[in-house]
Amino acid sequence: MRNNTFPYAQLRFADIQLLRYRVPAFQDLSLGQKQYVYHLAEAALCGRDILWDQNCRHNLAIRRLLEDILQNSAIVHEGKDWEAFLTYLRQVWFANGIHHHYSTDKFLPAFSAEWLGQAYRAIPSPVIGAEEFEHLAEVITNPSVMPKRVCQSGDDLLLASACNYYGEGVTQHEAEQFYAQQKASAPQPDQPVMYGMNSRLERDAEGNLYENIYSSTGLYGRQIERICSHLEKAMEFAENDRQREVISLLLQFYRTGSLDTFDQYTIQWISEVEGTVDFVNGFTEVYGDPLGLKASWEGYVNILDREATRRTEILSQNAQWFEDNSPVDPRFKKKECKGVTARVVQAAILGGDLYPSSAIGINLPNSNWVRSVYGSKSVTIGNLTEAYDQAAMGNGFRQEFIPDAKVLEQVNLYAHQLDDLHTDLHECLGHGSGQLLPGVDADALGVHGSTIEETRADLFALYYIADQKMHQLGLTPTPDAWHSNYYTYMLNGLMTQLVRIKPGCQIEEAHMRNRALIAHWCLEQSAYWAQVFGTIPAMELARKDGKTQLLIHDYPTLRQFIGQLLAEIQRIKSEGDTLAAKHLVEKYGVEVDGALHQEVLQRYEALDLAPYKGFINPLYTLVTDTDGKVTDITVSYDETFDQQMLRYGREYN
Numbered sequence: 236m237r238n239n240t241f242p243y244a245q246l247r248f249a250d251i252q253l254l255r256y257r258v259p260a261f262q263d264l265s266l267g268q269k270q271y272v273y274h275l276a277e278a279a280l281c282g283r284d285i286l287w288d289q290n291c292r293h294n295l296a297i298r299r300l301l302e303d304i305l306q307n308s309a310i311v312h313e314g315k316d317w318e319a320f321l322t323y324l325r326q327v328w329f330a331n332g333i334h335h336h337y338s339t340d341k342f343l344p345a346f347s348a349e350w351l352g353q354a355y356r357a358i359p360s361p362v363i364g365a366e367e368f369e370h371l372a373e374v375i376t377n378p379s380v381m382p383k384r385v386c387q388s389g390d391d392l393l394l395a396s397a398c399n400y401y402g403e404g405v406t407q408h409e410a411e412q413f414y415a416q417q418k419a420s421a422p423q424p425d426q427p428v429m430y431g432m433n434s435r436l437e438r439d440a441e442g443n444l445y446e447n448i449y450s451s452t453g454l455y456g457r458q459i460e461r462i463c464s465h466l467e468k469a470m471e472f473a474e475n476d477r478q479r480e481v482i483s484l485l486l487q488f489y490r491t492g493s494l495d496t497f498d499q500y501t502i503q504w505i506s507e508v509e510g511t512v513d514f515v516n517g518f519t520e521v522y523g524d525p526l527g528l529k530a531s532w533e534g535y536v537n538i539l540d541r542e543a544t545r546r547t548e549i550l551s552q553n554a555q556w557f558e559d560n561s562p563v564d565p566r567f568k569k570k571e572c573k574g575v576t577a578r579v580v581q582a583a584i585l586g587g588d589l590y591p592s593s594a595i596g597i598n599l600p601n602s603n604w605v606r607s608v609y610g611s612k613s614v615t616i617g618n619l620t621e622a623y624d625q626a627a628m629g630n631g632f633r634q635e636f637i638p639d640a641k642v643l644e645q646v647n648l649y650a651h652q653l654d655d656l657h658t659d660l661h662e663c664l665g666h667g668s669g670q671l672l673p674g675v676d677a678d679a680l681g682v683h684g685s686t687i688e689e690t691r692a693d694l695f696a697l698y699y700i701a702d703q704k705m706h707q708l709g710l711t712p713t714p715d716a717w718h719s720n721y722y723t724y725m726l727n728g729l730m731t732q733l734v735r736i737k738p739g740c741q742i743e744e745a746h747m748r749n750r751a752l753i754a755h756w757c758l759e760q761s762a763y764w765a766q767v768f769g770t771i772p773a774m775e776l777a778r779k780d781g782k783t784q785l786l787i788h789d790y791p792t793l794r795q796f797i798g799q800l801l802a803e804i805q806r807i808k809s810e811g812d813t814l815a816a817k818h819l820v821e822k823y824g825v826e827v828d829g830a831l832h833q834e835v836l837q838r839y840e841a842l843d844l845a846p847y848k849g850f851i852n853p854l855y856t857l858v859t860d861t862d863g864k865v866t867d868i869t870v871s872y873d874e875t876f877d878q879q880m881l882r883y884g885r886e887y888n
């Protein structure tokens with residue numbers, strides 16, 4: 236599978252590195268399957284502007300303005316301001332809007348407001364009118380206007396957030412009451428739909444709150460209807476009847492906005508496991524809403540990687556064994572683990588909230604009751620992890636942060652394989668494990684819910700990656716290859732992930748909080764028990780040659796800590812123990828040690844690497860004969876990031 240001549244690493248700017256990914260599995264598809272992928276891919280690209288608008292209501296107008304300047308302004312295309320403009324535009328493209336995709340802080344351009352005005356006035360016939368320009372220029376250049384997309388702390392999370400899921404002036408208290416009422420009057424309380432998922436909560440003329448629903452006749456109607464027309468074309472090439480049924484229910488959902496229909500669609504989607512091609516298209520993840528209700532639009536298409544899937548099939552087949560043998564209280568365990576399907580796939584296209592920055596493992600659906608009754612589908616996206624791994628080879632990062640030669644050798648040998656296994660465990664067993672006690676609200680943990688859920692899945696993965704069962708099942712190369720995974724995980728949670736945080740800031744993103752929580756909790760346990768027994772700690776941060784270094788002395792003990800924390804986190808989730816969740820997250824997952832942070836940033840900066848990566852999509856082209864009949868579809872990897880962004884702006888706006 237390795238192809239060392241493929242140009243994985245592409246454009247580098249600000250804190251971003253763009254990569255290409257290959258889709259070798261596409262070549263092996265039949266013509267019908269290729270056409271299925273093609274039309275699903277078009278559907279995945281058509282929702283792009285929905286996400287841009289969800290992220291902030293000024294995003295689309297600002298993109299039009301910036302692209303107009305790039306292509307039509309007579310301003311000098313060189314010099315400091317022009318370079319700053321290019322960087323800013325690429326940042327906005329990459330983040331699908333004016334806020335950073337990860338920190339959600341607004342970008343501050345390095346060009347001046349004056350320069351922007353000159354650049355605008357040098358456009359012969361601008362697409363944005365003069366009055367609107369003044370307003371947009373203020374949004375772009377004034378740091379105090381809409382400074383954050385998703386605000387996680389403060390008196391009113393909605394008023395403080397720039398995301399566009401709630402009408403102007405709708406308060407957190409109002410929104411919470413609105414949805415508490417909806418939940419309370421659910422016709423089937425044990426099977427609640429995903430309330431609020433596909434709408435903007437707005438105020439009508441009388442000042443009453445109502446939901447403006449996303450549908451082909453409602454909000455984002457034009458984009459959704461275009462998605463639907465591609466889904467209809469795709470349906471002609473579906474591999475089986477269930478895929479047709481899935482698409483037909485999705486069309487029905489898009490046209491009515493009915494959340495009941497969405498659940499039916501989801502249930503059919505989970506049970507479609509026969510096909511080689513699969514897709515996600517719709518309102519999916521809720522990280523972009525400070526209240527965790529409203530889902531951002533995303534789309535992607537994947538092709539099964541049969542060889543690599545053998546690995547996750549082994550995990551799935553043993554799902555019940557993992558559940559039964561976990562260190563969790565039996566009351567919180569699933570009596571029957573079902574529906575755990577896990578596949579390794581190759582992404583064929585990334586769209587919406589999965590582009591250009593993408594997840595590498597995905598577990599869906601997000602509906603708790605659907606998951607508990609029908610199970611879930613998990614994928615690891617192998618061609619994306621391959622691209623990451625290939626681009627990271629020999630960039631100096633590991634040498635800097637893993638000074639111990641023996642540890643470094645283990646990491647170089649096993650990290651990639653073990654990281655993939657960790658992702659499989661996290662996605663296909665971790666999220667699917669455990670159960671809530673009867674009567675516990677799935678959203679009981681509130682703002683800390685996402686962090687606790689990610690912590691739970693990671694702990695499950697860490698606990699089992701170290702189990703001898705892994706080696707017995709033939710999933711690890713040596714009995715203690717898991718040491719390399721523990722080392723890189725703890726290193727990341729304690730130190731290296733801090734490169735993504737600005738000086739003086741705290742940790743906010745759920746996955747980062749989860750890693751910090753696990754690593755700091757284990758570090759504290761290590762110190763505590765070492766003191767009690769007068770031994771060396773299982774794990775410590777030590778100073779050597781003026782640098783902080785992670786030392787792990789006792790891996791088996793570290794695994795015991797992981798087991799204890801897993802039991803506690805599962806209890807918190809199962810009982811809906813909000814206070815305990817808050818305590819753990821705030822004590823271990825949020826705070827940053829200022830001195831260590833500064834050191835890590837300095838060491839990282841010296842390496843001149845980009846902390847964030849994302850992907851340029853391949854381009855699929857229809858090949859037709861003289862009668863216009865499709866005879867083949869080719870895939871190419873030549874487009875640059877700028878070309879792709881401008882093309883998407885033209886073709887999918």
Ligand code: ZN
Pocket residue numbers: 661666689692
């Ligand atoms: Zn997860």
